[in-house]
Amino acid sequence: MHSERTDEKTPQTVPSQREQKPNQTCRPSNVPVVAVVLAAGFGTRFDPNNPKQLVSVGGKPIVCWSIEAFESNPRITDIIVVVNPTVRATVEQLIDEAGYPKVRMIINGGRERVDSTEAALGALAEAGIPGDAKVLIHDAVRPFVEQRSIDGCIDALDELDAATVAFASTDTVLLTEFRDGRKVVRQVPDRPHTFRAQTPQAFRFDTIQRAYELASADPGFHPTDDTRVVVDYLPDAAVAVVEGSESNLKITTLADIPTAERIADERLGRGAGVPADHPMPAVTPGGGPSAHSAMTREEAKARMHAVFAEAARSMHR
Numbered sequence: 393m394h395s396e397r398t399d400e401k402t403p404q405t406v407p408s409q410r411e412q413k414p415n416q417t418c419r420p421s422n423v424p425v426v427a428v429v430l431a432a433g434f435g436t437r438f439d440p441n442n443p444k445q446l447v448s449v450g451g452k453p454i455v456c457w458s459i460e461a462f463e464s465n466p467r468i469t470d471i472i473v474v475v476n477p478t479v480r481a482t483v484e485q486l487i488d489e490a491g492y493p494k495v496r497m498i499i500n501g502g503r504e505r506v507d508s509t510e511a512a513l514g515a516l517a518e519a520g521i522p523g524d525a526k527v528l529i530h531d532a533v534r535p536f537v538e539q540r541s542i543d544g545c546i547d548a549l550d551e552l553d554a555a556t557v558a559f560a561s562t563d564t565v566l567l568t569e570f571r572d573g574r575k576v577v578r579q580v581p582d583r584p585h586t587f588r589a590q591t592p593q594a595f596r597f598d599t600i601q602r603a604y605e606l607a608s609a610d611p612g613f614h615p616t617d618d619t620r621v622v623v624d625y626l627p628d629a630a631v632a633v634v635e636g637s638e639s640n641l642k643i644t645t646l647a648d649i650p651t652a653e654r655i656a657d658e659r660l661g662r663g664a665g666v667p668a669d670h671p672m673p674a675v676t677p678g679g680g681p682s683a684h685s686a687m688t689r690e691e692a693k694a695r696m697h698a699v700f701a702e703a704a705r706s707m708h709r
Contacts, residue, residue: 424525425546426470426516427462427494427592431455431483431532432501432508433476443479444643445532450656454643456486457535457656462528463492465542470494472515473532474501474508509618510608513601523598529618530592533643536655537592544634545594552632553599556619558587559636590636593618599629 431445445455455473462468471494475483480500487495499515501508509529516527526549530537541557548555565586567579595603600618606625607613615621622629639655641648 423522424469425467426472426521426525426527427468428509428512428527428529429455429458429462429471429473429532430501430505430508430512430529431458431476432474433505433533443476446479446482447643447649449535449643449649449652450660452656453486454535454652455483455532456490458530458532458537459487459490459492459495461535461537461539462530462542463494465539467543467546468494468528470496472496472512473498474512475499476501504614505617506604506607506613506615506621510604513597513604516597517601521597523596523601525597526594527597527600528592528594529600531642534591534640535643535652536639536641536659537590538637538640541590541634541636541640542592545592548632548634549594549596553596553629554594554619554622555632555634556593556617557590557634557636557640559590559638559640560584561586561588587633588636589617589619590640590642591617594634595622599626602626603629 433445446453448454449457459471459473462471471492473483473487473495475498477500480498484498487498497515497519499511501511512529513527516525521527526546528542528545537557545555545557561583564583565581566577567581568575569578570576595618599622603621603625607615607621610625615624619631622631639658641651641655643649643652
């Protein structure tokens, strides 16, 4: 069922646009909950010859840890994996061997993170996802996200249109600027108001789609995460903060591997690498191709559309 997008969107050269959108309340909760796992980066700071999402930690590739975090959550209905085309075959093989039943599509990402998110949003739109669907976007190189953070994102979208996992900063944060060729401190925010952004970052589909539509028309559009897109282009859409954790580590360089191995050992010690608050469904690595592996792009879209349509019907029962 491996789906692929080969087209790339080119930002239009027009002035920056801003749009305010009032917060909505009482939005439907019985909708598809889709996890988008972004595994398209190549991580040149890590090892240009060894993509970090494929590195084994605790005896398991990093990308598999991240997929399984959402596979094991009973509230997640669908998973899309966005990959770097150069490692696509390897990721497909890992997913096929594990047989993750919630993985609906594997698609090619883009040069930058925002390009990969746009590819995922385009695939969801083509599949007929409802505007009220909940979409959780997660960096594959954060393999140890807690289940309570995933649940917190899903719950937060019942009240607001966007949410992000974040961890309270224990250090004083300095906001800087360049002045006369030197970087100087511009502001020192109060520590209780400073957080370190993590993932997943969660949105109602129509919210994140609209934010990206506006952003794509801005020639200065270069955000490093999806929350920034909503904050900048839909400034009236409040973004909830969901409690993260120190263990929700982003593996960036080789120096992060010892810490990742320690966390993996802790997870494996309490049940096959899965957080204790959610049991892992039966997944048999090496057990042969899963049902989705032989699907064409159109079959994958049809299957996903059927899932979304059924969820939409359930909303009105």
